[in-house]
Amino acid sequence: MAIVLEHSWLTRLQGEFDAPYMQNLRRFLHEQKAQKKIIYPRGSEWFNALDTTPFDEVKVVILGQDPYHGPGQAHGLCFSVPVDVQPPPSLINIYREIESDLGLADGHFPHGCLTGWAQQGVLLLNSVLTVEHRSAASHAGKGWEMFTDRIVSLLATQRESVVFMLWGSYAQKKGSMIDSERHRVLKAPHPSPLSAHRGFFGCRHFSQCNEYLNAQRQTPIDWASLEYRQA
Secondary structure, X not given: OOOOOOHXXXXXXXXXXXXXXXXXHHHHHHHHHHOOOOEEOOHHHOOHHHHHOOHHHOOEEEEEOOOOOOOXXXXXXXXXXXXXXXXXXXXXXXXXXXXXXXXXXXXXXXXOOOXXXXXXXXXXXXXXXXXXXXXXXXXXXXXXXXXXXXXXXXXXXXXXXXXXXXXXXXXXXXXXXOOOOOOEEEEEOOOOOOOHXXXXXXXXXHHHHHHHHHXXXXXXXXXXXXXXXXX
8 A cells, every 4th residue: 555645754754664663553543443443634634744744844842742633633743733623622722832931922822733833843742643432542552652753753764953852751751762962852741731831831932932033044934824735
């Protein structure tokens, strides 16, 4: 079966699709569909983060855990939802921190779709790329983690001066192999309502990111803008 994936990623990840763990993952997903399980996001969006942000254009990596498991929420970018879907609590907290960090008005962001950030070079990567309807972490441990570990490893070793935003212990563990001399690694608690008050609020990751990109003579991210090009 031919894999449909953005070229710069496919050339680097082609071998992963032939690996035993990926064959097992594919078998698991086929079984889930055969059992009429509802899986998010839809198949054409599993690799949306990679398709939207080519390898050589990645400036920033934000690591999530697994997709939203409610109807219509997940579309392949971590923390993001389609334009017509109410932003979930973690994303609302991300927006609150950006508003505080960058001096924007409260309620600045009109929707929860982060495609515009992805098109600017922010790789919005979940560790697990699929989930069953209303069943958080239901596809954990099935193989996706090995695939996304490879993505992080490729960026960490083949690119330089990338900003990695690692929020919460899960993301920090996944990013533990990143060389902080070669890249800028920013760590904070997760933006979830359960932990945001323990240090996510006030972390100022977004201004720190742009200060670093400016110092590396790269164009900073316009975090205030959610505008995006239609595919």
